[in-house]
């Protein structure tokens with residue numbers, strides 16, 4: 420491999436995990452205001468396997484070939500003209516470019532400097548790469564969209580997953596009373612993270628076990644057992660549902676209206692400043708990061724298959740031998 424090339428996971432067609440393969444591709448060059456980051460680890464998110472298969476952000480990325488991935492932790496290798504906030508050698512993490520292609524499943528990534536933040540000092544690259552997309556989603560839902568306040572009752576579905584485990588911790592940090600849905604084996608861990616109560620979704624319908632909720636952060640969606648629509652039943656009048664996986668269908672909007680509650684769609688955005696705030700909470704020991712398993716770039720397909728099974732505790736992360 421020459422200095423002008425790098426290894427990256429590419430796909431030539433939409434399809435199953437088997438379409439992911441490692442190839443040698445040109446190394447990107449930073450434009451003015453951008454940095455070149457040597458990637459040590461790349462987080463995996465459901466949007467990755469949805470896009471791989473032709474849904475998710477596929478409509479924005481267009482036809483393959485392309486390289487998936489938005490979550491990066493690594494070291495600044497070069498800075499473009501005009502960058503004053505980062506220097507060569509800085510350890511950074513981020514979710515650059517989303518929802519445009521970011522090429523994070525690769526040895527190098529270029530992106531605007533301000534879409535990165537300094538990596539939490541207490542985390543290694545693997546754990547730092549697990550943070551950006553999931554934690555920004557949780558932050559922007561809990562803090563920026565729902566404006567969760569102390570004393571509010573917050574229900575979080577799929578609380579044991581990537582986004583959910585951050586949402587539980589952010590809501591609890593803000594002083595909310597947190598109710599989580601997860602399978603029973605996850606309950607002791609969710610209690611450690613700050614959930615006041617967990618409901619086993621495999622045995623109990625959450626609408627039979629929770630009521631008077633101010634805010635639902637729904638990470639399951641209507642595609643699974645009409646979870647968004649069912650969650651309208653637990654909200655107090657005027658309460659808010661943040662519908663994260665599939666947004667708000669006309670039927671869901673109508674049902675919310677009829678129930679006298681609010682509902683909003685949601686899409687995560689890059690935000691270096693929020694990542695700095697999140698790094699502060701992590702370094703202060705207020706927020707823990709859970710990585711279930713790591714995979715080398717060559718096993719990106721196996722990592723996707725694991726994630727798509729839908730039972731991940733926390734996050735899955737790709738590592739680069741870079």
Ligand SMILES: NC(=O)c1ccc[n+]([C@@H]2O[C@H](COP(=O)([O-])OP(=O)(O)OC[C@H]3O[C@@H](n4cnc5c(N)ncnc54)[C@H](OP(=O)(O)O)[C@@H]3O)[C@@H](O)[C@H]2O)c1
Pocket residue numbers: 464465466552553556576577578579580581582583600601602603605620638639643663664685686687726729730731732733734
């Ligand atoms: N709109 C946006 O900007 C945005 C951003 C990020 C993510 N998302 C979407 O949000 C969803 C969650 O993302 P994620 O990264 O957190 O996923 P994830 O990490 O893959 O979620 C896995 C977790 O889901 C739990 N789970 C599965 N079915 C469940 C159910 N019926 N009830 C309760 N928990 C259930 C599992 O818990 P158990 O192991 O206990 O079964 C597992 O811990 C995905 O659809 C993703 O695409 C949207």
